[in-house]
Amino acid sequence: MKNIKFSILVVAAAMTIMSCRKTNTPDPVAPPKAPESISGEISANKTLTADRQWILDGTVFVKSPAVLTIQPGTVIKAKVGSKAALVIDKGAKIIADGTASKPIVFTSGKDAGSRAPGDWGGLILVGRATTNRTAPVNVEGGVALTYGTDKIDDDDSGILRYVRIEYAGIGANDSEINALTFYAVGNKTVVENVQTVYANDDAFEFFGGTVNAKNLVAYATADDDFDFDFGYSGSIQFAVALRDPKFVDAQDDGNGIECDNDNAGSDALPITKPKLSNFTLIGPNGADGTAARHAYGNRWRRGTQFIFNNSIILANQKGGLNIESDKSANFYKNGNSEFKNNLIAASTNQILTNAAASILTVADIQTKVVVNGGAIYSNVNTDVKLTSPFVLTGPNFLPATGSPALSGTWAATPGATSVSYRGAFGTTDWTSGWTNWNPQTKVY
Known part of the structure; x- marks a missing residue:
């Protein structure tokens, strides 16, 4: 009899607890843990958890064979004044695998309202894939590493997926740290959904x-x-760039794409040849207060080859397509480079070249663009008809009804999946949910 009574009491208690959970407030969420600093070298596997913020203090190196894992939703801030940077060295990996609802964020250590471009260095991946250098090259920005002479094209530096990198970049005398820099990074590395x-x-x-x-x-x-x-x-397939008219490097032209074989325009092999499809490159559109150094949508120069297809070049300040050297012009003229099924509507000078007229004139390029499925417009977005591409704090890059971006013949591109539209977007906005178009007000 005692056992029966005890069992009845246990069942009743359990039912009471379940009832409370259904009718009362949910269990309290544990408060975030105190921020933790990271500095120096990481030489053993380490995980940055999403239950606290992490403070990047100075240049932090992840050294081989360590793997730095970052949980979805984690926020990494740069220590104010430390010019922080995160460097993934050859043989090491970063696994920053966020989600659309829980992106991983690297940002300034300053409070909302006081952040500025250049508050910290950026993210650097150094790999062992092929370059056209015959001797080791120094990583830029004063980072004490070299790269360039390995030939491991399937090298794996990890995963960057659903990642934001805010207010990074240190520019100084052609030795910069960019927001995200890839040095000889191999093709087993996953890079998807990064802003x-x-x-x-x-x-x-x-x-x-x-x-x-x-x-x-x-x-x-x-x-x-x-x-x-x-x-x-x-x-690279599906990429968008939106420029702030009032913000640009005062010492250098700001372009949608800039591409060189090397600084000297040499014949070093392999020749630089990015294979790009479905880009949407949005310039400042001649807005009031546009800074002077906003420049070109495409700038192919110094002996480079290229494949650039199925894309939109819109409202760039000084020109849309610019082929700048004799070598680059010859590559395009002879079919070593491709520019197919693209829409160009720059603010001025849809097409330019400084190549010798005997090789390729502006008229030659215009003819070739149209023959290869492209179109050249003079009325910027009136003709291209993207929904609202110039709204800085909430752009909509989707083509509107009647947009020529929704037509055209697909131009096959190595590494790209065939889609029925030009530019980075069809009917789905893949930036939704994980990007931030108003970062100055975001409180972390």
């Missing part, structure tokens, strides 16, 4: 390597949105 925000130099720069990427966002970049050098040969 840079108010980068003080380039948003994304690729020095050689074979890494592929998709769904990249460059928002309000000072210098170039996408920069390629030293034999980069990877593929």
Whole structure:
């Protein structure tokens, strides 16, 4: 009898607890843990958890064979005044695998309302894939590492997925830290859904390597949105750049794409040849107060090759497509480079070149653009018809009804998936939920 009574009491208690959980307030959420600082070298596997903020203090190196894992939703702030940077060295990995609802954020250590471009350095990945350098090259920005002579094209530096990088970039005398820099990074590295925000130099720069990427966002970049050098040969599909008219590097032209074989325009092999499809490059559109150094949508120069297809170049200040050197012009003329199925509507000078007229004139390029499925417009977005691409704090890049972005013949591009539209977007906004178009007001 006692056992029966005891059992009845246990059941009654359990039912009471369940009833309370259904009718009362939920269990309290544990408060976040105190911030934790990271500095120096990480030489053993380490995980940055989402239950606290992490403070990047100075240049932090992840050294081989360590793996730095960052949980979805984690916020990493740069220590104010430390010019912090996170460097993933050869043989090490970063696994920053966020989600659309829980992106991983690297940002300034300053409070909302006081952040500025250049508050910290940025994120640097150093790999072992092919470049066109024959001797080791120093990583830029005063980072004491070299790269450039390995040939491991399937090298793996980890995962960057659903990641934001805000207010990074240190530019100084051609030795910069960009918001996100890839040095000889290999094609087993995963790079998807990454946004840079108010980068003080380039948003994304690729020095050689074979890494592929998709769904990249460059928002309000000072210098170039996408920069390629030293034999980069990877593929990128679906990328958008939106420039802030009043913000640009005062010492250098800010371009949607800038691409060189190397600084000398040499014949070093492999020749730089990015394979790009479905880009939407939005310039300042001649807005009041536009800074002087906003420049070109595409700037192919110094002996580079390129594939640039199925894309939109819109409202760039000084020109849309610019092919700048005789070598680059010859590559385009002879079919080593491609520019197919693209829409161009720059603010002025839809097409430019400084190549010798005997090689390729502006008229030659215009003819070739149209023959290869492209279109050239003079009325900027009146003709291209994107929904609201110039609203800095809430852009909508989707093509409106009747937009030529929703037509055209797909131009096959290495590494790209065939879609039925030009530019980075069809009917779905893949930036929704994880990007931030108003970062100055965000409280972390």
